[in-house]
Amino acid sequence: MENKRKYVIPGDLVTTGPFRPEQNVILEGKNIISTSIGISEIYDDSVRVIPLTGKYIPKIDDLVIGKVISHSSLSWELDINSCYVGFLPAQDVFGRDFSAHADELSSKLKTGDLVAARIANFDRTRDPLITISDRDLGKIDSGALIKISPSKVPRLIGKRGSMIQMIEQGTDAAITIGQNGWVVVSCESPEGLLKAKKAIQMVNEKAHVANLTDQVKDMLESKGES
Amino acid sequence: MGGREATMVLLDENGIRCDGRKIDETRKIMIKAGVLKNADGSAYIEFGDNKILVGIFGPRDVHPKHMSDTDTGILRVRYHMEPFSVTERKNPAPSRREIEISKVIKEALEPAVMLEKFPRTAVDVFIEVLQADGGTRCAALSAASVALADAGIPMRDMVAACASGKVADTIVLDVNNEEDQAGQADMPIGYMPNLKKITLLQLDGILTSDEFKKCVDVGINGCKIVYELQKKALTDKYFGNGSN
Numbered sequence: 001m002e003n004k005r006k007y008v009i010p011g012d013l014v015t016t017g018p019f020r021p022e023q024n025v026i027l028e029g030k031n032i033i034s035t036s037i038g039i040s041e042i043y044d045d046s047v048r049v050i051p052l053t054g055k056y057i058p059k060i061d062d063l064v065i066g067k068v069i070s071h072s073s074l075s076w077e078l079d080i081n082s083c084y085v086g087f088l089p090a091q092d093v094f095g096r097d098f099s100a101h102a103d104e105l106s107s108k109l110k111t112g113d114l115v116a117a118r119i120a121n122f123d124r125t126r127d128p129l130i131t132i133s134d135r136d137l138g139k140i141d142s143g144a145l146i147k148i149s150p151s152k153v154p155r156l157i158g159k160r161g162s163m164i165q166m167i168e169q170g171t172d173a174a175i176t177i178g179q180n181g182w183v184v185v186s187c188e189s190p191e192g193l194l195k196a197k198k199a200i201q202m203v204n205e206k207a208h209v210a211n212l213t214d215q216v217k218d219m220l221e222s223k224g225e226s
Numbered sequence: 227m228g229g230r231e232a233t234m235v236l237l238d239e240n241g242i243r244c245d246g247r248k249i250d251e252t253r254k255i256m257i258k259a260g261v262l263k264n265a266d267g268s269a270y271i272e273f274g275d276n277k278i279l280v281g282i283f284g285p286r287d288v289h290p291k292h293m294s295d296t297d298t299g300i301l302r303v304r305y306h307m308e309p310f311s312v313t314e315r316k317n318p319a320p321s322r323r324e325i326e327i328s329k330v331i332k333e334a335l336e337p338a339v340m341l342e343k344f345p346r347t348a349v350d351v352f353i354e355v356l357q358a359d360g361g362t363r364c365a366a367l368s369a370a371s372v373a374l375a376d377a378g379i380p381m382r383d384m385v386a387a388c389a390s391g392k393v394a395d396t397i398v399l400d401v402n403n404e405e406d407q408a409g410q411a412d413m414p415i416g417y418m419p420n421l422k423k424i425t426l427l428q429l430d431g432i433l434t435s436d437e438f439k440k441c442v443d444v445g446i447n448g449c450k451i452v453y454e455l456q457k458k459a460l461t462d463k464y465f466g467n468g469s470n
Contacts, residue, residue, distance in 0.1 A: 007461065007464070007465045009375060009384065009457060009460045009461070010338075010375050010380070010381035010382070010383060010384055011381065011382065011383035011384045011418065011419065011420040011421070012420070013420065024380065026340075026382060028382075028421065033382065033383070033420065035340060035380040035381055035382065036375070036378055036379075036380050036381070037375055037376070037378070037460055037464050051378055052378075052464050053267070053376060053377065053378035053464070054377070054378020054379070054380075055266070055284075055285060055377075055378060057343075057344075083284065083285035083286050083287070083344055083347045084287075084346075084347075085287070124345045125296070125345070151378065208464065208465060
């Protein structure tokens with residue numbers, strides 16, 4: 001099919017017929033209409049639009065990177081680059097025997113700290129509940145924070161992680177990608193860090209370009225030789 | 227509708243208007259998406275001599291909190307004219323007219339924007355009129371719609387807007403400032419081109435029912451012209467250096 005993938009803006013007709021509308025499309029009568037700017041994809045029985053812009057909407061089980069904005073005596077509030085603030089209860093960090101009198105929250109996480117966390121629960125009635133009690137989660141001590149558009153995170157990861165693996169191998173950097181568009185890069189060598197940063201920015205700017213993988217590869221290799 | 231200048235010819239015998247346009251011609255329109263870095267979405271429109279900048283924030287937390295709605299997001303629109311946008315300095319405080327236009331633009335955008343996806347949040351639309359020359363509400367609405375799409379806020383359709391009116395007993399498209407002052411009627415129309423629905427319709431003046439129908443049709447044709455340009459603005463920004 002020649003119109004399997006196409007560029008759409010809100011209101012554009014993606015297709016007609018018996019398809020199941022998935023992400024960013026609505027059914028109007030028989031027509032399936034896009035609701036955002038992006039690339040439409042038609043599968044055997046479903047249609048969706050991969051957005052190119054927009055804010056991060058929390059999803060359960062997403063890995064996100066958050067920044068502590070404040071805390072009360074029972075919980076922290078995290079900026080997760082979304083329209084909602086992340087809610088991290090103190091029990092999650094101190095364990096079951098947490099006591100609001102004895103434990104001081106700022107001893108573990110201070111305002112401004114970066115945290116790798118997972119969305120534990122979220123629905124439309126409450127702010128997202130997040131957790132850091134899992135492997136590889138918790139406070140981030142070192143690295144550089146890069147902010148990209150959340151809609152471009154899937155492109156940065158690539159098919160089965162191909163893009164991110166390529167960048168990691170090309171620069172020897174350890175990269176943590178939050179689904180919310182915040183990325184932490186840590187690398188021993190300053191050159192590797194710069195190169196990884198540049199590669200991530202490149203993906204952010206050219207997410208819709210078809211041969212992006214090759215372009216990033218060229219960039220990683222060319223710099224390595226000079 | 228007394229004209230200010232009785233001598234001005236609004237429509238000559240060849241069907242050419244005071245600024246050299248034909249009766250079914252719009253002014254020169256230019257739309258650009260994503261012109262501001264710090265806003266979540268933005269657009270700039272030049273609609274003849276109108277110059278309007280729109281910035282979008284959101285969806286984001288609602289402040290003050292009591293305004294928030296647990297069922298849906300809310301849309302807040304501020305239409306503001308710069309003091310230098312008109313020939314005589316305009317007081318920058320919101321006037322009765324600006325409050326009205328903010329309200330009508332908000333209500334014209336609401337059917338398109340799917341706010342129910344973001345309960346307890348607000349989407350803020352800031353419209354700054356840098357230069358005004360008649361028909362700012364239509365130009366502002368068209369630009370706001372592009373800016374909302376640029377911000378990635380889900381929308382059922384774009385909203386395109388264009389005015390039509392009656393000048394020298396003729397129905398014309400896209401009334402400019404002179405025609406607005408001296409003409410007989412002015413009808414701004416907001417239209418969702420794919421859903422074929424009207425979201426804004428105002429009328430200042432008197433029309434017969436036949437004229438009214440014709441005026442709506444002419445206005446909708448104008449909206450379709452504007453829609454093509456909105457589409458081009460978004461396509462240029464997002465798919466500019468990639469081939470389809």
